[in-house]
Amino acid sequence: MKRLILLLLMLSGFTALKAQTRTITGHVYDAADKQPLAGVAVLVTGTKNGVQTNVTGAYSLRVTERNTQLSISYIGFESQTINIGKNTKIDIYLKASNRSLNEVVVVGYGVQRKSVVTGSVSTVGPAPVPNAPNAIVGRAAGVAVMDKSKAFAKQRFVSPIVGNYQALQEQENYKGITENGFQSSKDNPLSTFSIDVDAASYSNVRRFINNGQLPPKDAVRIEEMINYFNYNLSAPTNGEPVAIHTELSAAPWNPQHRLLRIGLKARVVQNDKLPASNLVFLIDVSGSMGSANKLPLVQSSLKMLTDQLRPQDKVAIVVYAGAAGLVLPSTPGDQKTTIKDAIDRLNAGGSTAGGEGIKLAYRTAKQNYLKNGNNRVILATDGDFNVGASSDEDMERLIEQERKSGVFLSVLGYGMGNYKDSKMETLADKGNGNYAYIDNITEARKTLVSEFGGTLFTVAKDVKLQLEFNPAKVASYRLIGYENRMLNKEDFNNDLKDAGEMGAGHNVTALYEIIPAGVHDKFTHTVDPLKYQKVEKATTNYVSNDMLTIKFRYKELNGTVSKLSQVVVVDKPVDFKNASADFRFASAVAEFGMLLRDSEFKQNARFDEAIKIARAAKGNDDEGYRAEFIKLAESAKLLSKSSLAAVE
Incomplete structure (x- = not known):
């Protein structure tokens, strides 16, 4: 009887305690313009219980009756302490800090x-x-x-x-970037590169800025920042997998220069029409993954992806730490509880046998290969491979060999501190896949739910672009970004040369800065005449209003021979103010990226100008990503002033 009474008292105490907790929700806004603030810290005062706001400024937090206040802080804004009272919804408006x-x-x-x-x-x-x-x-x-x-x-x-x-x-480790410089159209009329649909750099840069620090220059890959955002491009209507679009206007950081935007849009495929998937989750469970923003976030991310799977899809799980192992054999996508239970049982510990894990994951994928299906390894890691094949070169050779099986690779990067960006970029590039950096659960939803088709289902592979510039119209040109994707001119017609892939519904943007013929050019330089040979001057009888011709090559998913299409761009730029909102917004992101890199080509770029352009070009922003970019640029502007103070 005593035990029964004690049990009843414990149950009644638990019920009373549970009744005393409730959930507080709300949004955090900028008091000046009422725009949502992402990445704001909302904590229960005096505790370690807290969250960060998502891209729409929303937060949700459980509190008890003993909790009386919330503490709110965000870089560049005055911190606040809010009384909770009996409220279940609290919207917060932060004022910009007057303290410089x-x-x-x-x-x-x-x-x-x-x-x-x-x-x-x-x-x-x-x-x-x-x-x-x-x-x-x-x-x-x-x-x-x-x-x-x-x-x-x-x-x-x-x-x-x-x-x-x-x-x-x-x-942290980042591959060095030497920016593309201006090329003379007479000496180098061809510009050739592979497309890139990765967007990891943007979310990684966001992580640095939201944590109160400007990113390292080599962490800023401008093309990935531009391609983080969705643009309103028309999908192909002629049965082809990719449509190409162009737009020409002035460069906002130097109105005497032209800015060319090339936009590619992949065929859109509804999720229920996508081919069956054979997926292998390859999860790093080494000791370096023990942080809250690593393995626990990986688990949450992959469970969201599991919710998207259909009965015809199947998933296996391979883990690696001191050794690699198969923790879940290939399992149908409708057995979601089984898959999620296997994910939940993962724990971090041990060293990192990344090479062995990759081999086992590919072997598992090949054993369950689906002809005409989507066969893919999804690697989730901080990239800290320190046992076995550890160098970028070793990993590159391993992935190049494994991709011949027809299994694609997607790489999801997590964490900070020992983050190895260079390894993960190499893995994705060589594995015919894409690379995303997951810094929070909202980014996981964007990558694995909102962009499910584009992340996992390839519709065109080995996509290359080659531009030929007309020297009668163009003095010199520069491709903004894509430094790690440049190709030799001969690679364009070589179907054995690997290039980038595009997923269902993906869009890709590339920007060229063009110095028109007759405009003073301080970026390209001449050499003295040769002494021992006479150089014939190039002559052309071609007269037209063409500024350049774009050649575009790609292969069908199961094809081995590329297809070619061409687009001519004439010298008819529109006024910048009349350019599309997407063009103007992309130019603002490029300007922001050049400022973060302190690019030698930034010319008259300014944070204020980039922010102004982005605000005017925000357009339809249902997901709030463009509004988040504006706040990010404003924070970077404040941090850049701090850096100047440090130098002084």
Whole structure:
């Protein structure tokens, strides 16, 4: 009887406690323009219970009766403390901070006063936000040591996820980028490159800025930032897999220059019409994946993808840490509970045998191969391969060999601190797949739910572009971005040369900056006449209003011979103000990217101008991604002022 009474008391206590909890929801807005703010930290005051707002500014947070206040913080805005009371919905309006960020120096994932510090200073940032993938928010501070006799400080930073000291940025790895320069149309009339549908750079850059730090220059791949956004392009209507569109106007950072936009739109296929999928989830469960913004976010992401699967689809799960193993054999897509249970049982620990995991994943995919289906390995990792085939070159050779099987590769990157962007970009490029960086659950939904077809189902492969410029109209030109996708001119007609893939419904944008003939060009330079041979001057009898011709090659999904189409662009630019909203918005993103890279070609680019153009060109923005970009650019502008203060 005593045990029964005790059990009843425990149950009644649990019921009372449960009754005392409730969910608070709402949105966070900019008080000045009422636009939503993404990445704002909303915490229950005095606890570690908190979340970040999504791209629409929304948040949802469980509280108890003992919780009386919410603390709200966001870089560049005044922090607020809000009384909860009996409310279940609380909308919050943040005011821009009047305190100039010129007075602070951004260091790593934190800030400190601009004044010279002798000795060492230890500061404590906000408590980690367990429910938020990016737990470093607002003005999270680290530990810095500054020698006033030196120009730069030696810095180490606190990782609020792991709880120990580590040089976070120094452990991240990015492939070096040498920007495309201007080419003379007389000396180099052809420009050849492979398309790229990856968008990982944008979400990674967003992670840096939302954490209060400008990204490393080599983390900024401008083409991926431009292609993060959806553009209103017409799909092909002639049965072809890809349609090509062009638009010509002035470059906003130099109105004397032209800006050419090339837009590709892949065939749209409804989800119920997509071919059956044979998927293998290849999941990194090594010790480096233990952080809240790594394996737990991977699990949430893949469970969302599982919800999209149909009975004809099937999924296997391979994991790797100290060794690789098959934890779920190929399972029909309608057995969602079985798949999700296998995902939930994963734990992080051990070293990283990435090479063995990739081999096992491809072997599993080939054993369950679907003819005329979508056969794909989906790798989820922070890229920290440190056992076995560890170099980019080893991985490149491995993936090039495995892709011959007809199995494609998608790479999903997670985490920060030891993030290996260069490895994951290499894997996706060589694996006939795409690469996305997942910094929060909203990005996971965008990549794996909203863009399900484009992420997983290829409709055209080995897609290449080659432009021939008319020297009578063009003095010189520059492809903005795509540095890692450049091809030799001979590669265009070589069907053995690998190039990029496009998924169902995908759109791709490429921008060229063009210096018209007769306009002063400070970017290209001549050489002295040769002494030992006479160089014949190039002559042409071709007279027209053509500025350039675009040649476009691709292969059908199961094809081995490419198809060719051409588009001629005439020298009839429209006024920038009359250009499409998509053209203007893409140009704003390009300008923003050049500023983040501190590009030698940025000319008169300014944050204010990019923000102004993006605001005017926001257009239909149901998902809120363009509004988020504007807020991101505004934060970067403030951070850039902080960087100038640091230099001074």
